[in-house]
Each structure stands twice: as C-alpha cells, then as structure tokens.
Amino acid sequence: MASQNSGLTEDEFIRKLIAAVEKRPVLYDVHLFDYKNKNKKGENFKEIQQELRDAGASEQQVQFIYKKWISIKRKFRVEFFKLQSEDNGKEATCAYPYYESLKFLIPYCQYYK
Structure with a gap:
C-alpha cells in the first residue's frame, strides 16, 4: 500500500473505485427507485471516499x-x-484494461449517456 501522501497508483485507485461502486447498485442500476436520488448517491460517494x-x-x-x-x-x-x-464472426477484444471489471454495467449501458 502506498503512503497517505503519495496515494495509490492510478491503476490501484481505479480498480478500488470500481469495486466500491459495484457494491453500491444505487450508483449504476437505473431501475432502482433511488437511482435518481442525489442525496442517496451523495451518501454512497462519501462512503466510497472514506473507503x-x-x-x-x-x-x-x-x-x-x-x-x-x-x-x-x-x-x-x-x-x-x-x-x-x-460483428465480424470472431470474438472481439478490448484494449480497455478495466473492461472485465466493469461488466456489471452491461445491463444498464443503453440507459447511460
């Protein structure tokens, strides 16, 4: 773990952020009642900040x-x-390093802007 002054590496930070968001569906599941509730989202982001x-x-x-x-x-x-x-008949590959970690967003992609 990096020291408090230097923080995490960019990769560590992004991976931890993704994992923290995944645990909080209100931040990505557009079907949840509280998805549009800014207060709930704010509370969840404050929890993630502390985490x-x-x-x-x-x-x-x-x-x-x-x-x-x-x-x-x-x-x-x-x-x-x-x-x-x-769609060219072969399995497409993605260069985005966090693609696999973010697959929990697939059901909601059509709703995001």
Missing part, C-alpha cells in the same frame, strides 16, 4: 471520485458498444 482513504488514496484522488467514476463509466459504455458493432 478509498482507508485503502491509502490521497486526498487529491478522493476529491475527484465522482468525475473519475463518470469518466470510467463513459469509457466502458463506448467500448461496450464498439465491441457490439464489431
């Missing part, structure tokens, strides 16, 4: 988790639809 601090993330990393999550989710959505459109 990441406890894991060694720097304050700078923790400060921008919402923007980071939106960026990660958008990149996954782009890659998902790109792979869907590559």
Whole structure:
C-alpha cells in the first residue's frame, strides 16, 4: 500500500473505485427507485471516499471520485458498444484494461449517456 501522501497508483485507485461502486447498485442500476436520488448517491460517494482513504488514496484522488467514476463509466459504455458493432464472426477484444471489471454495467449501458 502506498503512503497517505503519495496515494495509490492510478491503476490501484481505479480498480478500488470500481469495486466500491459495484457494491453500491444505487450508483449504476437505473431501475432502482433511488437511482435518481442525489442525496442517496451523495451518501454512497462519501462512503466510497472514506473507503478509498482507508485503502491509502490521497486526498487529491478522493476529491475527484465522482468525475473519475463518470469518466470510467463513459469509457466502458463506448467500448461496450464498439465491441457490439464489431460483428465480424470472431470474438472481439478490448484494449480497455478495466473492461472485465466493469461488466456489471452491461445491463444498464443503453440507459447511460
């Protein structure tokens, strides 16, 4: 684990963020009643901030988790639809290193902008 001052590596930070979000469906499951509840989402992101601090993330990393999550989710959505459109008879591969970790988002990709 990295020290409090230096934080986690970018890869460690992203993987921990993905795992933390996956445990909180209100942040990605558009079918949940509270999905559009900004207060619930805010509470969950505050929990994630603390979880990441406890894991060694720097304050700078923790400060921008919402923007980071939106960026990660958008990149996954782009890659998902790109792979869907590559219907050439062979299994498409994805260069996005977090694609496998984000597959829990597949049922909701059509709803994300």
